Amino acid sequence: MIHNKTMIDQRPAPKSTIGPMAWLRGNLFNGPVNTLFTLVGLYVLYLLVVPTVQWAIIDANWVGTTREDCTREGACWVFVKARFTQFIYGLYPRSELWRANIVFVGFFALIAWLAIPRLPLKRWVAVFALVVFPVIAYVLLHGGHFGLPRVPTHRWGGLMLTLLLASVGMIGALPIGIVLALGRRSSMPIVKSFSVVFIEFWRGVPLITVLFMASVMLPLFLPSDLSVDRLIRALIGITLFQSAYMAEVIRGGLQAIPRGQDEAAAALGMTYWKRMGLIVMPQALKMMIPGIVNTFISLFKDTTLVMIIGLFDLLGIVQAALSDSRWLGFSLEGYVFAAFVFWIFCFSMSRYSQYLERRLNTGHKR
Amino acid sequence: MSARPTARPVGHKPPFWRDRAKRALIFQVLVVAAVAVFLLYIVGNTQQNLAARGITTGFGFLDNTAGFGIVQSLIDYSSQSTYGRTFFVGLLNTLLVGGLGVLAATIIGFVVGIARLSPNWLIAKLAAAYIETFRNIPLLLQIFFWYFAVLRTLPGARDSMSLGEVIFLNVRGLYLPKPLFESGFGLIPAAFLVAIVASIALLVWNKRRHEATGKRLPAYWIALLLLIGLPLLVLLATGVPITWDVPALGGFNFRGGVTVIPEFLALWLALSIYTASFIAEIVRSGIQAISHGQTEAAQALSLPRNLILRLVVVPQAMRVIIPPLTSQYLNLIKNSSLATAIGYPDLVSVFAGTTLNQTGQAIEVIAMTMAVYLTISLTVSMFMNWFNARVALVER
Numbered sequence: 215m216i217h218n219k220t221m222i223d224q225r226p227a228p229k230s231t232i233g234p235m236a237w238l239r240g241n242l243f244n245g246p247v248n249t250l251f252t253l254v255g256l257y258v259l260y261l262l263v264v265p266t267v268q269w270a271i272i273d274a275n276w277v278g279t280t281r282e283d284c285t286r287e288g289a290c291w292v293f294v295k296a297r298f299t300q301f302i303y304g305l306y307p308r309s310e311l312w313r314a315n316i317v318f319v320g321f322f323a324l325i326a327w328l329a330i331p332r333l334p335l336k337r338w339v340a341v342f343a344l345v346v347f348p349v350i351a352y353v354l355l356h357g358g359h360f361g362l363p364r365v366p367t368h369r370w371g372g373l374m375l376t377l378l379l380a381s382v383g384m385i386g387a388l389p390i391g392i393v394l395a396l397g398r399r400s401s402m403p404i405v406k407s408f409s410v411v412f413i414e415f416w417r418g419v420p421l422i423t424v425l426f427m428a429s430v431m432l433p434l435f436l437p438s439d440l441s442v443d444r445l446i447r448a449l450i451g452i453t454l455f456q457s458a459y460m461a462e463v464i465r466g467g468l469q470a471i472p473r474g475q476d477e478a479a480a481a482l483g484m485t486y487w488k489r490m491g492l493i494v495m496p497q498a499l500k501m502m503i504p505g506i507v508n509t510f511i512s513l514f515k516d517t518t519l520v521m522i523i524g525l526f527d528l529l530g531i532v533q534a535a536l537s538d539s540r541w542l543g544f545s546l547e548g549y550v551f552a553a554f555v556f557w558i559f560c561f562s563m564s565r566y567s568q569y570l571e572r573r574l575n576t577g578h579k580r
Numbered sequence: 581m582s583a584r585p586t587a588r589p590v591g592h593k594p595p596f597w598r599d600r601a602k603r604a605l606i607f608q609v610l611v612v613a614a615v616a617v618f619l620l621y622i623v624g625n626t627q628q629n630l631a632a633r634g635i636t637t638g639f640g641f642l643d644n645t646a647g648f649g650i651v652q653s654l655i656d657y658s659s660q661s662t663y664g665r666t667f668f669v670g671l672l673n674t675l676l677v678g679g680l681g682v683l684a685a686t687i688i689g690f691v692v693g694i695a696r697l698s699p700n701w702l703i704a705k706l707a708a709a710y711i712e713t714f715r716n717i718p719l720l721l722q723i724f725f726w727y728f729a730v731l732r733t734l735p736g737a738r739d740s741m742s743l744g745e746v747i748f749l750n751v752r753g754l755y756l757p758k759p760l761f762e763s764g765f766g767l768i769p770a771a772f773l774v775a776i777v778a779s780i781a782l783l784v785w786n787k788r789r790h791e792a793t794g795k796r797l798p799a800y801w802i803a804l805l806l807l808i809g810l811p812l813l814v815l816l817a818t819g820v821p822i823t824w825d826v827p828a829l830g831g832f833n834f835r836g837g838v839t840v841i842p843e844f845l846a847l848w849l850a851l852s853i854y855t856a857s858f859i860a861e862i863v864r865s866g867i868q869a870i871s872h873g874q875t876e877a878a879q880a881l882s883l884p885r886n887l888i889l890r891l892v893v894v895p896q897a898m899r900v901i902i903p904p905l906t907s908q909y910l911n912l913i914k915n916s917s918l919a920t921a922i923g924y925p926d927l928v929s930v931f932a933g934t935t936l937n938q939t940g941q942a943i944e945v946i947a948m949t950m951a952v953y954l955t956i957s958l959t960v961s962m963f964m965n966w967f968n969a970r971v972a973l974v975e976r
Contacts, residue, residue, distance in 0.1 A: 228653070239703035241699070241700065242700060242701055242702055244699075248699070248700050249701050251698070251702075251703050252700060252702050252703070253747045255702040255703050255706055256702065257701070258706065259702075259706065311620055400603075402604045402608050403608075404605065404608040404611060405607070405608055405611055408611065408615065414957075414958070414961075415954065418953060418955045418956075418957035418958060419914070419950045419954060419957075420914035420915065420917040420928070420953055420955040421914075422917045422920065422928055423917065423928060423932060423946065423949050423950050423953065426932055426936075426946060426949075427950075429944050430936065430942040430946065431942050431943060431946055432629065433629070434625070434626045434629045434942065434943070435622045435625055435626055436625055437628075438625075438628065438629050438632055504943075511716075515716075515718040515719065516718070516719075518718040518719075518720040518721060519720060519918070521720075521921075522921055524918060529718065529720060529721055529724070530638060533724065536728070544732075545724075545728045545729045545732075546729045549721060549724060549725045549728075549729050552721055553721055553722075553725070556716065556717055556718055556721065557713070557716045557717055557835060560716035560717070561712060561714075561716045564716065566777070
């Protein structure tokens with residue numbers, strides 16, 4: 215131990231490096247060019263923020279039920295308020311909304327359970343969320359059993375349909391994606407080439423042609439006496455499309471696992487499926503979660519395309535409400551509301567995925 | 581110690597289901613059989629369904645008269661043209677909005693991406709706000725916003741907004757002056773070509789000279805001067821052989837000039853702004869991927885700042901940036917198919933939309949449409965693989 219008894223007294227940091235003035239000088243006004251940038255930036259901010267706040271909050275109309283209540287200059291949020299139930303549930307019968315609400319609560323509770331790292335029993339909750347919950351949700355939403363009146367799928371809509379399309383597409387794409395990713399990494403030439411062709415095909419075409427194909431060509435592919443619901447057709451298209459992207463994410467995760475892991479498992483005499491299921495996949499899946507969340511975000515945004523084939527997701531129902539003759543001319547309010555909802559979902563998911571990336575950075579990265 | 585495993589008798593073969601090669605073979609045969617059965621099932625059903633609906637298959641319909649007009653066309657087109665021609669009109673419109681979208685998205689994306697790394701706190705935060713706003717809102721919603729909430733609410737032709745009485749913007753679109761080239765204009769492209777050749781020669785010469793003697797000219801600036809100056813000089817020398825066809829209000833609408841339809845404007849704006857937010861993130865991560873040690877090492881060699889950027893940082897950052905950048909370009913071109921939602925006449929809209937509805941030839945039309953996108957995607961990814969192989973780090 216070295217004790218240095220002759221230390222000089224500590225002195226405070228120079229004035230020019232602490233305090234808000236120094237921060238301003240260091241970050242905004244260091245040099246003429248930066249000062250100019252700051253002033254231009256402030257002006258741009260002024261041009262953007264002031265009219266927006268004025269329109270959306272200060273001059274906005276908040277109370278009322280009809281368009282006549284919108285007397286002030288700014289936004290007419292009365293329109294969104296009047297249509298709110300529709301925007302969330304679509305044309306779902308008002309008396310049955312409790313069913314949709316139960317599904318909503320269950321959905322968000324499961325997601326929260328899976329997303330918060332401290333909560334236990336992750337594996338069982340995940341199995342429940344991926345296998346059991348979809349069945350419960352279907353029974354509740356569709357009805358026709360246990361004395362629940364049937365609600366045909368064309369009455370489903372709004373945010374509920376958006377979440378449903380994205381989640382079902384995701385859950386359906388996961389197993390197909392795993393099979394495709396394993397196939398693409400397989401040493402069997404035929405299996406490999408089938409996987410490559412399948413993946414590259416779906417990744418190479420826009421979702422909208424896939425949806426057109428699902429809605430126009432799928433009925434041709436099936437026996438004529440078998441008619442498939444429009445929602446199911448869209449779901450099939452979305453799932454196939456998504457599975458190709460999922461396969462690439464999973465392949466990326468598999469590639470990040472060092473070969474030694476697989477070889478060590480093989481040296482212990484494990485079969486292919488044991489090696490994959492017990493050694494490689496558990497490690498790889500953990501690393502894939504950020505990638506999976508990211509593809510989920512794009513899928514979530516892409517579900518808006520189903521309005522082109524006549525389903526009323528959140529954007530579709532907003533668009534439909536805009537052409538209501540009682541509420542003409544409020545397109546800005548409608549779009550801002552829809553954009554806000556989508557933004558909340560996507561932004562929080564992307565933040566979560568960034569947080570995971572930091573948390574999961576367990577040294578596999580070179 | 582346990583007994584050693586008894587050696588297998590010589591000549592004894594394991595059962596075939598334990599032989600890896602045979603098992604793989606059997607599995608693959610099964611896969612092929614399953615796919616074949618599935619395809620046969622689909623083809624059989626399709627033939628039955630087509631027969632029941634009285635649709636004849638084949639591409640003969642491409643020679644039939646389309647009978648509908650298209651609002652924007654880069655080649656000659658009228659309602660008397662064939663369906664085959666609608667295909668090309670749609671394809672060219674897709675490529676037009678795709679190409680201009682790529683250009684604008686690249687410019688906005690690089691500016692925002694570099695601004696995101698600015699030492700100026702305000703500028704960096706503004707860039708971050710741009711990125712987080714636009715990348716988290718669905719593209720279709722943004723297209724609708726620009727089309728229905730902005731461009732459709734513009735004033736009519738009589739109250740158009742104008743910029744210096746030559747550019748007009750109203751609910752029917754954007755009206756730009758159109759250059760009319762007079763005789764003698766051909767010299768200007770020629771001068772431009774000469775300037776390109778001279779610039780390349782200059783750069784090569786400069787590089788050789790630099791390697792031989794260590795001296796270098798500011799060749800990029802000279803080349804830029806050549807590229808702009810020479811055509812300009814010729815333009816002035818020939819007495820500016822261009823006249824402008826300025827749009828003018830006649831009756832209820834504008835006559836003359838170039839009309840940019842609002843559908844194009846909305847799609848182009850939304851595609852560029854949306855994709856730029858992704859490109860900005862790519863640019864940022866590409867620049868951040870270059871470790872600070874590289875810059876410091878270059879400084880230690882006393883390279884000037886512009887050379888550090890040009891010779892050390894940018895080439896390495898590009899290696900990281902280009903692959904995801906190309907996939908964003910591909911996304912942009914695929915996303916341009918959303919045109920159909922606002923009626924911009926792109927491939928999906930006029931061909932997979934109108935033509936499909938009129939002819940009922942679902943299989944052929946969808947197959948042709950998908951083939952176009954697949955061709956573009958595969959070509960670009962082939963380029964990307966080539967590029968990756970070329971610039972990949974050679975690890976020792």
